[in-house]
Structure formats: structure tokens, C-alpha cells
Amino acid sequence: DGGITQSPKYLFRKEGQNVTLSCEQNLNHDAMYWYRQDPGQGLRLIYYSQIVNDFQKGDIAEGYSVSREKKESFPLTVTSAQKNPTAFYLCATDRGLAGTEAFFGQGTRLTVV
């Protein structure tokens, strides 16, 4: 079954702990993205990667880190430096070309207590 898999669906962590969200794709897409969504807000770009071993900061990268060691995987770590980490996190992929269409995973809801 092709697509984008985010895991887990729900994640609870204590304040001050780092946590890593998984995003795996088998669409053979070059570009991968992480977005954060808060209630009533749009999608805000955290990090993106257009090729393996390379990634760029988005609009709200502070307190987050990523890696892109494999084409299929783009994990996001929410560090203790992120002041307000509770949110819905969405991973997306596309072919990294003009006129491409982005596809999303089902999201991970992170709650920090």
C-alpha cells in the first residue's frame, strides 16, 4: 500500500523531554516537509528537505531538528527548547518539481504535559 506513514498517531511526553516523530514514504518522492498545525491556524512549515542529506529551515524551525539519511525517511525531533510543543504535526512529500502535488500523512498529535 503506497503512501506516507506517520507514527505514532498520538504521543504524550513530559515537559523537558525530547521526542521524535516518524515519517516514512514509499512514493519515491524527493522532497519531504514537516508542518505544525494549531487549532484555528493554518499549516506552518518547520523544516523541509529536497534531497537526501540536505534540509532547510522553514518558518518556525526553532526548537526542532530533522535528519534525512534515507530518501524514504524524514524524522522530526521536538526538543526541550521548543516552548510550546503541543500541536498536530503533519508530514508531506512531493516530487520536488514545478507543478508537483504534495501529499500528506495522517498526522501525529503530540501532547506535552
Next chain:
Amino acid sequence: GQQLNQSPQSMFIQEGEDVSMNCTSSSIFNTWLWYKQDPGEGPVLLIALYKAGELTSNGRLTAQFGITRKDSFLNISASIPSDVGIYFCAGQGSGGSNYKLTFGKGTLLTVNP
């Protein structure tokens, strides 16, 4: 950076009514995409537009790519309860880092049976 203004922010309509929402940009886009997000899920692509003036339908949905390349609209005809959700527009620029999408803040649609 590029900004998209999506309106209205929310809509409350009766089943059977038609719906219209739009996005305007301060910049030119080469691709416009429309997504729908159900609660707790990732956005799903509804319609993709690639050419200025293009009018595309997908069932009860119709979207148009504005002639100026700075706007797009989405119409839903004869709404039904399952149309409830958040609708996002997204625009893609012409190249380099502009391949990544810029999203509107979304239109929350509520349909009363």
C-alpha cells in the same frame, strides 16, 4: 515571504446550499492546489490547477486558477453533511526554494443537515 489570504475563515450553511471560498496572493503562483482536512486527519488533495484561467471540476467541486495568477476559488455545489471540514488553498512558485507550497489559513465549513 509569500502570503496567501484565504476567505472566509468559516462558513455555516444548510445542506443543499452552494459554497464558495477563495484565496488571493501577493505573489504570482504557477500552481494552485485545494485540500480538504477532516478532523484529526491529514489534508487530502481535491483539485490541482496548473494554468492561468484553468477551470477544473471534481464531482460537485469546481476550482479556477485566476487569470492574474494571484488568486483561485473553490466552489462546492449542493453541499452535504460529509463536506464538513477545513479547506486549504496552496500555491507553488516558479522554482528554486519556491517549489515549496505556501498555504492559506483554511476555511472551516459546517453543514447543517
